[in-house]
Amino acid sequence: MNMSLVEYERRGSVAVLTVNNPPVNAMSPGVPRGICEGIARASRDREVDAVVLVGAGRGFIAGADIRYFSLPWPEGEENFSDVIRAFEDSSKPVVAAIHGHALGGGLEVAMACHYRVVSPGTRVGQPEVKLGFPPGAGGTQRLPRLAGVAAALDMIVTGSPVTAPQAVELGIADSLIEDDFVEGACRFAEQRARSGGPHRLARDLPVNLDDPAIFDAMRGKIARRARGMRAPYACIECVEAAVNLDFDAGIAEERRIFEACVHSDESKALRHVFFAERAAGKIPGIDKSTPLREIASAGVVGAGTMGGGIAMNFANAGIPVTIVERNSEALERGMAVISRNYGASVSRGRMSEEAHDRAMALITPSIAMEDLADADVIIEAVFEEMAVKKAVFAEIDRVARPDAILTSNTSYLNIDDIAAAMPDRHGRVLGTHFFSPANVMRLLEVVRTANVSAENLATVMALARRMGKLPIVAGVCHGFIGNRMLEGYFGEASLMVEEGIAPERIDRVMFEFGMAMGPLAVMDLAGLDIGWSKRKDAGGGTAIERRGSWIANRLCEQGRFGQKTGRGYYIYEKGSRTPTPDAEIDDLMEAARHHFGLGPPDLSDAQILERCLYPLVNIGATILAEGHALRASDIDLVYINGYGFPAWRGGPMHWAGNVGLDRIHEAVCRYHRELGFPQWAPSSLLKELASSSRTFEDHDRDHRHA
Numbered sequence: 001m002n003m004s005l006v007e008y009e010r011r012g013s014v015a016v017l018t019v020n021n022p023p024v025n026a027m028s029p030g031v032p033r034g035i036c037e038g039i040a041r042a043s044r045d046r047e048v049d050a051v052v053l054v055g056a057g058r059g060f061i062a063g064a065d066i067r068y069f070s071l072p073w074p075e076g077e078e079n080f081s082d083v084i085r086a087f088e089d090s091s092k093p094v095v096a097a098i099h100g101h102a103l104g105g106g107l108e109v110a111m112a113c114h115y116r117v118v119s120p121g122t123r124v125g126q127p128e129v130k131l132g133f134p135p136g137a138g139g140t141q142r143l144p145r146l147a148g149v150a151a152a153l154d155m156i157v158t159g160s161p162v163t164a165p166q167a168v169e170l171g172i173a174d175s176l177i178e179d180d181f182v183e184g185a186c187r188f189a190e191q192r193a194r195s196g197g198p199h200r201l202a203r204d205l206p207v208n209l210d211d212p213a214i215f216d217a218m219r220g221k222i223a224r225r226a227r228g229m230r231a232p233y234a235c236i237e238c239v240e241a242a243v244n245l246d247f248d249a250g251i252a253e254e255r256r257i258f259e260a261c262v263h264s265d266e267s268k269a270l271r272h273v274f275f276a277e278r279a280a281g282k283i284p285g286i287d288k289s290t291p292l293r294e295i296a297s298a299g300v301v302g303a304g305t306m307g308g309g310i311a312m313n314f315a316n317a318g319i320p321v322t323i324v325e326r327n328s329e330a331l332e333r334g335m336a337v338i339s340r341n342y343g344a345s346v347s348r349g350r351m352s353e354e355a356h357d358r359a360m361a362l363i364t365p366s367i368a369m370e371d372l373a374d375a376d377v378i379i380e381a382v383f384e385e386m387a388v389k390k391a392v393f394a395e396i397d398r399v400a401r402p403d404a405i406l407t408s409n410t411s412y413l414n415i416d417d418i419a420a421a422m423p424d425r426h427g428r429v430l431g432t433h434f435f436s437p438a439n440v441m442r443l444l445e446v447v448r449t450a451n452v453s454a455e456n457l458a459t460v461m462a463l464a465r466r467m468g469k470l471p472i473v474a475g476v477c478h479g480f481i482g483n484r485m486l487e488g489y490f491g492e493a494s495l496m497v498e499e500g501i502a503p504e505r506i507d508r509v510m511f512e513f514g515m516a517m518g519p520l521a522v523m524d525l526a527g528l529d530i531g532w533s534k535r536k537d538a539g540g541g542t543a544i545e546r547r548g549s550w551i552a553n554r555l556c557e558q559g560r561f562g563q564k565t566g567r568g569y570y571i572y573e574k575g576s577r578t579p580t581p582d583a584e585i586d587d588l589m590e591a592a593r594h595h596f597g598l599g600p601p602d603l604s605d606a607q608i609l610e611r612c613l614y615p616l617v618n619i620g621a622t623i624l625a626e627g628h629a630l631r632a633s634d635i636d637l638v639y640i641n642g643y644g645f646p647a648w649r650g651g652p653m654h655w656a657g658n659v660g661l662d663r664i665h666e667a668v669c670r671y672h673r674e675l676g677f678p679q680w681a682p683s684s685l686l687k688e689l690a691s692s693s694r695t696f697e698d699h700d701r702d703h704r705h706a
């Protein structure tokens with residue numbers, strides 16, 4: 001046996017098999033073999049009456065080794081089926097002793113044992129759907145037999161884990177062991193061995209279904225969220241098989257469906273996202289030895305929508321935060337919004353009254369900048385204008401501790417300029433671009449200024465994770481990663497409306513692709529007036545009348561700023577967020593075509609898609625080549641978590657690999673010739689990868705950061 005992966009130890013009459021495959025005890029090659037050999041040895045050992053299977057380190061088993069879904073499994077090496085067969089053939093009871101986590105194949109291994117015990121704080125679940133396939137080692141057949149069909153269906157389709165007490169209550173686990181876990185598990189195993197059995201296996205339990213309508217009900221429930229996806233429906237079909245077929249036929253059906261899903265583009269994309277999220281935390285110049293500063297108190301300047309949301313993030317993470325506004329009216333308004341947001345969470349049952357009171361007690365409103373004097377970190381979240389921000393930072397500079405970390409919540413501005421105004425704070429100024437609503441959205445662009453120290457950058461990354469965010473490092477450039485790319489996406493959408501393609505058609509194409517919302521509906525949500533005032537400031541006179549802004553300008557002149565005024569590219573009924581197409585837009589499109597001398601509209605849905613998405617890929621490649629994103633997979637995460645790009649397509653850069661970079665490059669060059677707008681200036685990196693038949697993932701592999 002490979003002693004380093006599965007250790008064998010005898011404790012009294014119990015053989016303890018310890019899976020020791022750091023960091024998470026995935027079922028990599030060698031682990032199944034180790035378990036099978038341990039079971040065989042225990043069955044030969046006359047002194048042994050029972051077996052306990054346990055994980056070393058932080059948890060039990062985190063499932064299959066996900067890397068092997070795209071690698072060949074070594075010839076002749078044991079696998080999940082061999083492990084499960086070994087348990088089922090064992091005459092001595094096998095107890096899975098689960099601490100930390102048992103996920104995916106980890107829970108499946110546990111469910112194939114005769115018994116399961118859990119330690120407090122453990123979570124068990126079948127998260128496979130998040131990787132684009134249903135459980136493939138019997139989970140969809142055993143879980144309904146242990147937990148009941150409704151609970152199993154819910155766990156498998158959502159991928160959400162349950163806690164240790166829930167696992168006991170549902171019948172997934174037989175007992176909760178409070179202390180001295182492995183010893184307790186051994187005592188449990190001894191007792192069961194002494195009882196003489198029968199040691200029932202999950203496969204022999206009946207499947208009880210009270211309400212056959214739950215499957216269709218589940219299909220209805222997930223219809224919007226699972227739009228375009230296969231795996232959630234595959235999960236439902238597998239559980240249906242548990243109800244309709246006998247155990248062995250159900251297992252065969254699960255295997256068939258699993259195999260069909262695991263090689264799909266959807267699964268490849270979701271696996272890419274899984275590893276992308278882990279890679280995003282790896283930053284050149286920062287490693288485990290980089291010291292982290294303690295963040296025990298925080299300050300936020302600005303109690304508007306963003307400032308309020310940011311303050312809520314601190315409070316939710318248990319960090320006391322002082323929120324400062326210029327005057328009491330603005331402060332009271334901001335605090336009322338915070339209170340209303342928390343109140344809504346309580347009334348929806350997402351937050352307890354106690355948690356609400358705790359969070360509110362952590363937020364101190366103030367109109368005195370001096371109240372930020374003790375804060376470890378201060379986030380500026382005032383109006384997005386350089387002069388305003390610089391004035392606020394001058395104030396912060398006056399009061400903040402010399403070692404405080406200062407960040408600006410900006411979506412476009414040059415934070416190096418802000419930092420340069422405070423030379424004494426060298427290394428402690430950076431950007432934190434939150435997404436609206438800041439208390440909900442998972443993405444945080446952490447903008448690395450020229451002089452920020454590794455320690456302060458690492459501290460802000462860790463703080464973001466403590467807030468439940470997914471922090472992505474971006475470089476200082478106009479719009480950073482997300483908004484810089486968005487200019488190309490919105491730009492093309494606006495141009496196409498001028499060419500006579502109706503907003504609802506563009507939005508439909510993008511919604512069907514899987515975007516959470518179409519671009520014109522998003523522009524209405526964000527407010528058309530923001531771009532309008534920027535254009536007026538920047539261009540003045542006719543310069544703002546270039547193509548791409550002509551219709552938006554006309555709309556703004558009519559006071560149609562989007563959702564907030566009930567009209568924009570669409571009409572919104574009072575109190576409704578549902579966009580309704582507006583016949584007046586047809587007239588504006590006609591006028592725009594006349595104004596610019598354009599021919600009749602002539603674009604297919606496929607061309608609309610290209611015009612929207614290829615600029616994302618092209619600009620993303622430029623950002624990557626400039627080093628303003630560390631890796632293409634970071635760009636994917638930005639788009640998935642901040643801009644509604646479907647995770648099951650893997651983000652724009654991964655998706656581009658499926659389309660073919662040569663095809664995209666060729667189209668970018670063509671659009672550059674025909675249309676000529678800046679978003680089409682071909683990226684040299686896109687050209688280089690296309691001509692060498694490589695993908696952005698190949699590029700990331702070649703430039704891997706430690």
Ligand code: CAA
Pocket residue numbers: 023024026062063064065066067080101103104105106108127128131134135136137139275278279
């Ligand atoms: N396979 C391979 N590598 C894995 C892995 C897995 N199942 N789970 C985690 N890892 C790796 C991560 O990539 C990461 O590697 P690096 O350090 O090189 O980046 C490392 O383990 C640590 O992972 P996390 O950073 O995620 O650690 P964490 O402590 O925050 O979380 C965890 C631990 C809860 C187990 C989390 O890693 C997780 O959710 N893992 C995936 C669980 C899962 O999806 N299991 C199902 C697998 S599919 C399956 O089992 C199919 C089947 O039906 C047979």
